[in-house]
Structures are given as C-alpha cells and as structure tokens.
Amino acid sequence: MKNKVEILRKEKGLSQEEFAKAIRVSRQTVSSIETGKYNPSLELAFIISNFFGKRIEKIFIYEGSDKYEKE
C-alpha cells in the first residue's frame, strides 16, 4: 500500500515528532508509515485522514484493488 502521509505532513510544515504527537503515536510509527514499512490499522488511517481533512482513499492507495475487483 502506498500513501501520501509524508507529502501532506510536509505541506503542513510539521516534523515527524509533531505529527506523531498530534495523532498520539510514536515518531517511529510515523516514520514506518511514511516509508511504507508499516500499514496503519483502519482506525489510525481514519485518524490520519481526519487530521489532514481528506478522504482516506486520497491518502492511502491500495495497489492490489484491481485484482480483487476482477475476481
């Protein structure tokens, strides 16, 4: 899964530490989400999308969706 968390965070002028504090997770979690090493839970994904005021699918892009839609 790809995401635009890093771009949106930088647009807001926030450091990873500040963003992590705002969404109540550790800085390492923010870093892992941004690098794609860790996919957040649905709840955290909603928290992030609410924080940026965007729809969840605009931030998190599921790359395997086509395969399942065809099936």
Next chain:
Amino acid sequence: MKKNNFITGLLFLLVGMICLVTALLFETKLNSLLSGFAGAGISSGIVMLWKYYYWIRPENKDKYKEKIEKENVELHDERKEMLRDKSGRYAYILGLIVLSISIVVFSILGSLEIVGDTRLIVLYLGGLLVFQYIIGVIIYKKLSKKY
C-alpha cells in the same frame, strides 16, 4: 504521581527488611533465598520511594505529566503493540524448540551416564513442553471466540 507508588515502595522496603532481619536472626536453609529477597525488596523499595519524592516535587510536575503522556503513547502505539505480539510469538516458538532439544540432550546425557539421574529433569521439561503447547491452543480458542 499516585500515592499507590509510595505505598508499593514502602511495602517493598518493609518486606525486604523483614527478610533481612529473618535471615540475620535465624539460621535456616532458606537464608540465601531470604537474602536475595531482602536485597531485591530493599533496593526496589528505595528506588520507588526516591522516584515518588522526585516526581512529586512542584518543579517536576510538568515534566512528570509529559513523561506519563509519552509513556501512554508508547504503550498504546499500535506498531509497537504489533511488534510486541510478534516477538512474543517468536519467543513462544523458540521456547518450544529449545525445550524439545533440551529433552533430547538430557535424555542422551542420562543414558550415557554423563549426568546423574536425568529422569526428573526430562519429565519436568516434557511436562512444560506439553503445558506450553496446550495453553497456547486454549488461549487461541478463547481469543477466537472473543473476536
């Protein structure tokens, strides 16, 4: 800081002191164990009490609030929870492997008479292996019903 921390610290210190006095006054076979409990209780108690007095100081109030907030975030951080669960799972599997190997090793050592009587050790390790496996299955089934 909660008063509970003070009470817990005091209890540790008291239990440690009771163990120390018992170990010093009475000559029993449990003296080494009592000394261990005394050392652990007294040192833990002192540390807890020191922490309590350090954090209740007015100048440390904000620092303490920040520390607790940070600890809460770290504790409930979903990625860290996932990592803790995964490491627990790996530790469980490795534990089973180590137990299985130990049973074989002790059986061989016993058979070759390198170590005296290993039957009790092998039986205990076998019991522990079965217990770990069964408890793992039971917990899994309970959790499966819950979620």
